[in-house]
Structure formats: structure tokens, C-alpha cells
Amino acid sequence: MEFMEVLGIRRSIRYFDPDRPVEREKIQKILEAMRVASCAMNAHWLRAIVVYRDELDDETLEALKLPVAGVIMELAPVHIYCYADLSVLQRDHGASPKQLIDVGALTPSHGWSHRFVDEFVWPQLLDPLSKSPEYPVAVAFDTGGAATQGLLMAYNEGLGACWTAFNFLVAKEAFDVPDDWIPHYVMNLGYPLESREAGGQRPRPPFEDLYSEGKVGNPFRRDEAVVAELEKANMIQAPAPLPDRKEEVRDLARKLGLPE
Ligand SMILES: Cc1cc2nc3c(=O)[nH]c(=O)nc-3n(C[C@H](O)[C@H](O)[C@H](O)COP(=O)(O)O)c2cc1C
Numbered sequence: 001m002e003f004m005e006v007l008g009i010r011r012s013i014r015y016f017d018p019d020r021p022v023e024r025e026k027i028q029k030i031l032e033a034m035r036v037a038s039c040a041m042n043a044h045w046l047r048a049i050v051v052y053r054d055e056l057d058d059e060t061l062e063a064l065k066l067p068v069a070g071v072i073m074e075l076a077p078v079h080i081y082c083y084a085d086l087s088v089l090q091r092d093h094g095a096s097p098k099q100l101i102d103v104g105a106l107t108p109s110h111g112w113s114h115r116f117v118d119e120f121v122w123p124q125l126l127d128p129l130s131k132s133p134e135y136p137v138a139v140a141f142d143t144g145g146a147a148t149q150g151l152l153m154a155y156n157e158g159l160g161a162c163w164t165a166f167n168f169l170v171a172k173e174a175f176d177v178p179d180d181w182i183p184h185y186v187m188n189l190g191y192p193l194e195s196r197e198a199g200g201q202r203p204r205p206p207f208e209d210l211y212s213e214g215k216v217g218n219p220f221r222r223d224e225a226v227v228a229e230l231e232k233a234n235m236i237q238a239p240a241p242l243p244d245r246k247e248e249v250r251d252l253a254r255k256l257g258l259p260e
Helices: 003-009 024-035 056-065 070-075 088-092 096-102 114-129 135-156 168-174 224-232 245-256
Strands: 046-052 076-086 160-164 179-191 215-220
Touching: 003 135, 024 046, 024 076, 024 135, 024 179, 046 135, 056 070, 056 168, 070 160, 070 179, 076 135, 088 114, 096 114, 114 135, 135 179, 168 179, 215 224
Parallel strands: none
Antiparallel strands: 046 076, 076 179, 160 179
């Protein structure tokens, strides 16, 4: 699928075909997409645990579900639980930026050397960062980017997905999650039972309310010609609700035996 169309067709899928398994190779592609994401200092904080719903006992699945996610987790045949491993920096001790230097990605023309890492980057930036209260927030920016690449790969492979919260205390016990890992969200994954449009692209705040140019208060003005180009490339698609969405949701509920 074309890149812009993948961005456009991605929307949270909450009705999965509960009986259609996801090919293992597609799951691997999702994880591979996460791994090649940009990551600060090349440190790779994101960790993911692939769990097959049908391999969970009923009691564990029930306990993992939160009220905002229960039906989704029941319908999705695959769950990918995402975490950040906070121990990465202290274990790495500046080795990953040095690796970037060794392969010619960080170069002397930009001030990089092993000595610069030993004398400045590690002791003055990374070591204090890893001990600061801001550390989990900085890490979440990194892991969120990587996880999103995996999410987009799912749609490229014809799958649907929805991030949800989960009971992380239950997950910690059930999946042997180390103490240093902080829980993010679970990617619920499967083949959509709803149409891929899923009722249309979901509402967003106005563009100019979100992005500034030069300084806050000076909105980045949207050029309608660019919007038209993105519409043509299927990145900007018909907004929700599409005219037949109510009927679609009703039919899905009847098919799955869910409340209407
Ligand atoms: C970090 C994160 C957590 C989310 N958690 C939930 C959740 O617990 N339950 C749910 O139904 N949707 C959840 N969502 C999906 C959002 O509700 C959804 O992305 C948003 O409404 C925009 O719709 P779209 O994804 O279809 O564009 C989550 C999304 C993100 C990014």
C-alpha cells in the first residue's frame, strides 16, 4: 500500500473477526517496523510481548481487561503488550552512541567522538536523565514513535488495530514482566470485521489550533491545495460518520452477540 494511504486508512478498529488468526509473519513485520524506528541515542527502550488471546486462560483474559477495552481485547486474536525498559541507559552506559560513531552515523564534523561520549554525553546528559523524574516522559516519546511504526505496518498488511489500556498488574504476573519495565498500552490486532473505513476518518481539532509557525499564537496556516493533494492520495479521507455507519454497527453487534 502507498505510504500516504496507510496513514489515511489507519483508524482504531474495534470489531475484529474473532476467529481469523493473524499470520505470524505479519506479526514479525510489525515488530520489525518498531525496531527500525528512530530512537534517541539508538538506545531502544521499546519492549513488546506478543500474546495470543486463545492461549490465555479465561480468568487471565478477564483480569487483563479494563472497562474501556474489554470487548476489544476479547475480539482481537492477538495482543501486543508494549513497555519501556527503563534499565536500558544504565546497562548501556554510553555504548549505543559510540556504536553510532563507529558506523559513521555520528561524525567528528558534528563534534562526536568516544571521548565526547565519555566526558560529556554519558556523565552530563544520559546518566542524570536516567535518574531524573522526567526520564519516563522522555522515554515515552521514543517508545511511542516506535510503537506507531508497528501500528502502521499492521494496516499495510491488511490488518486492523486498536491501542488500549490494560491491567498492568495482572500482565506483570502473567507475562513475567521485569520490574524495570513500565507499561504503555496493548496493541489489539486482527482482521477487521467492520469495513476498513470503519465509519470514516475520526474527528480531529482544527489544524490551526494544533500547530504554530514561528511562535505560539501564530497558527501554521493550512493551504487548501495541499489538503486537496492529500485527499487525492487517500491520506485525508471522508470524515466520520459515513452515512451507513449506524447500520454497520448494528449488524456487527448482532453478528457478534453484543449489545446494540
Ligand atoms: C495511547 C492510546 C491509548 C488508547 N487507549 C484506548 C482505550 O483504552 N480504549 C479505546 O477504545 N481506544 C483507545 N485508544 C484509541 C483512541 O480512542 C483513538 O485513537 C482515537 O479516538 C482516534 O481515533 P482513530 O484512532 O480511529 O483515528 C487509544 C489510543 C492511543 C493512542
